[in-house]
Amino acid sequence: MIYITEKNFERQLALLQLVSQLSGATDLVAWLYPGLNLTSFVGLEVTSDSDGLLPVTTYEDDSEKVSNTMPTQFTSSLAERLVQGGSEIFRCCDSLAIYRKDEKDWYACTIYHEGMCLVSDNILLSHLIAQGFNATEEAPTWR
Numbered sequence: 001m002i003y004i005t006e007k008n009f010e011r012q013l014a015l016l017q018l019v020s021q022l023s024g025a026t027d028l029v030a031w032l033y034p035g036l037n038l039t040s041f042v043g044l045e046v047t048s049d050s051d052g053l054l055p056v057t058t059y060e061d062d063s064e065k066v067s068n069t070m071p072t073q074f075t076s077s078l079a080e081r082l083v084q085g086g087s088e089i090f091r092c093c094d095s096l097a098i099y100r101k102d103e104k105d106w107y108a109c110t111i112y113h114e115g116m117c118l119v120s121d122n123i124l125l126s127h128l129i130a131q132g133f134n135a136t137e138e139a140p141t142w143r
Helices: 009-023 076-084 086-092 122-130
Strands: 002-005 027-032 044-047 093-099 108-111 116-119
Touching: 002 122, 009 076, 009 093, 009 108, 009 116, 009 122, 076 086, 086 093
Parallel strands: none
Antiparallel strands: 002 116, 027 093, 093 108, 108 116
């Protein structure tokens, strides 16, 4: 696992875009906070059926189902739409994750409110460092 400390949301999205290009993980899913009853989120269709996709965050109290957006091709225009979604992102979104087609576990994610990005494949470490990201294989100490 690669851990990237990054507080800036636009840089977090740039990291996801880079990882998407390098890995072929092109499907983006936004995981929303439990208890929200949204039908769309920054223009993306919301569902309560994860279709087996593994979320980034699990909650101890699963009495309220977590919803997510349908997997959507992660493009630069989608990244721009997410940036423009500003307050809606921060109010509703737990994490953003990218998945490879036909795989259920996320390949990389960003947890904005923690200022943390995760990449599951250590092989990308040198690429991320070369692009100026504060990336390491050592887990940070959590608050």
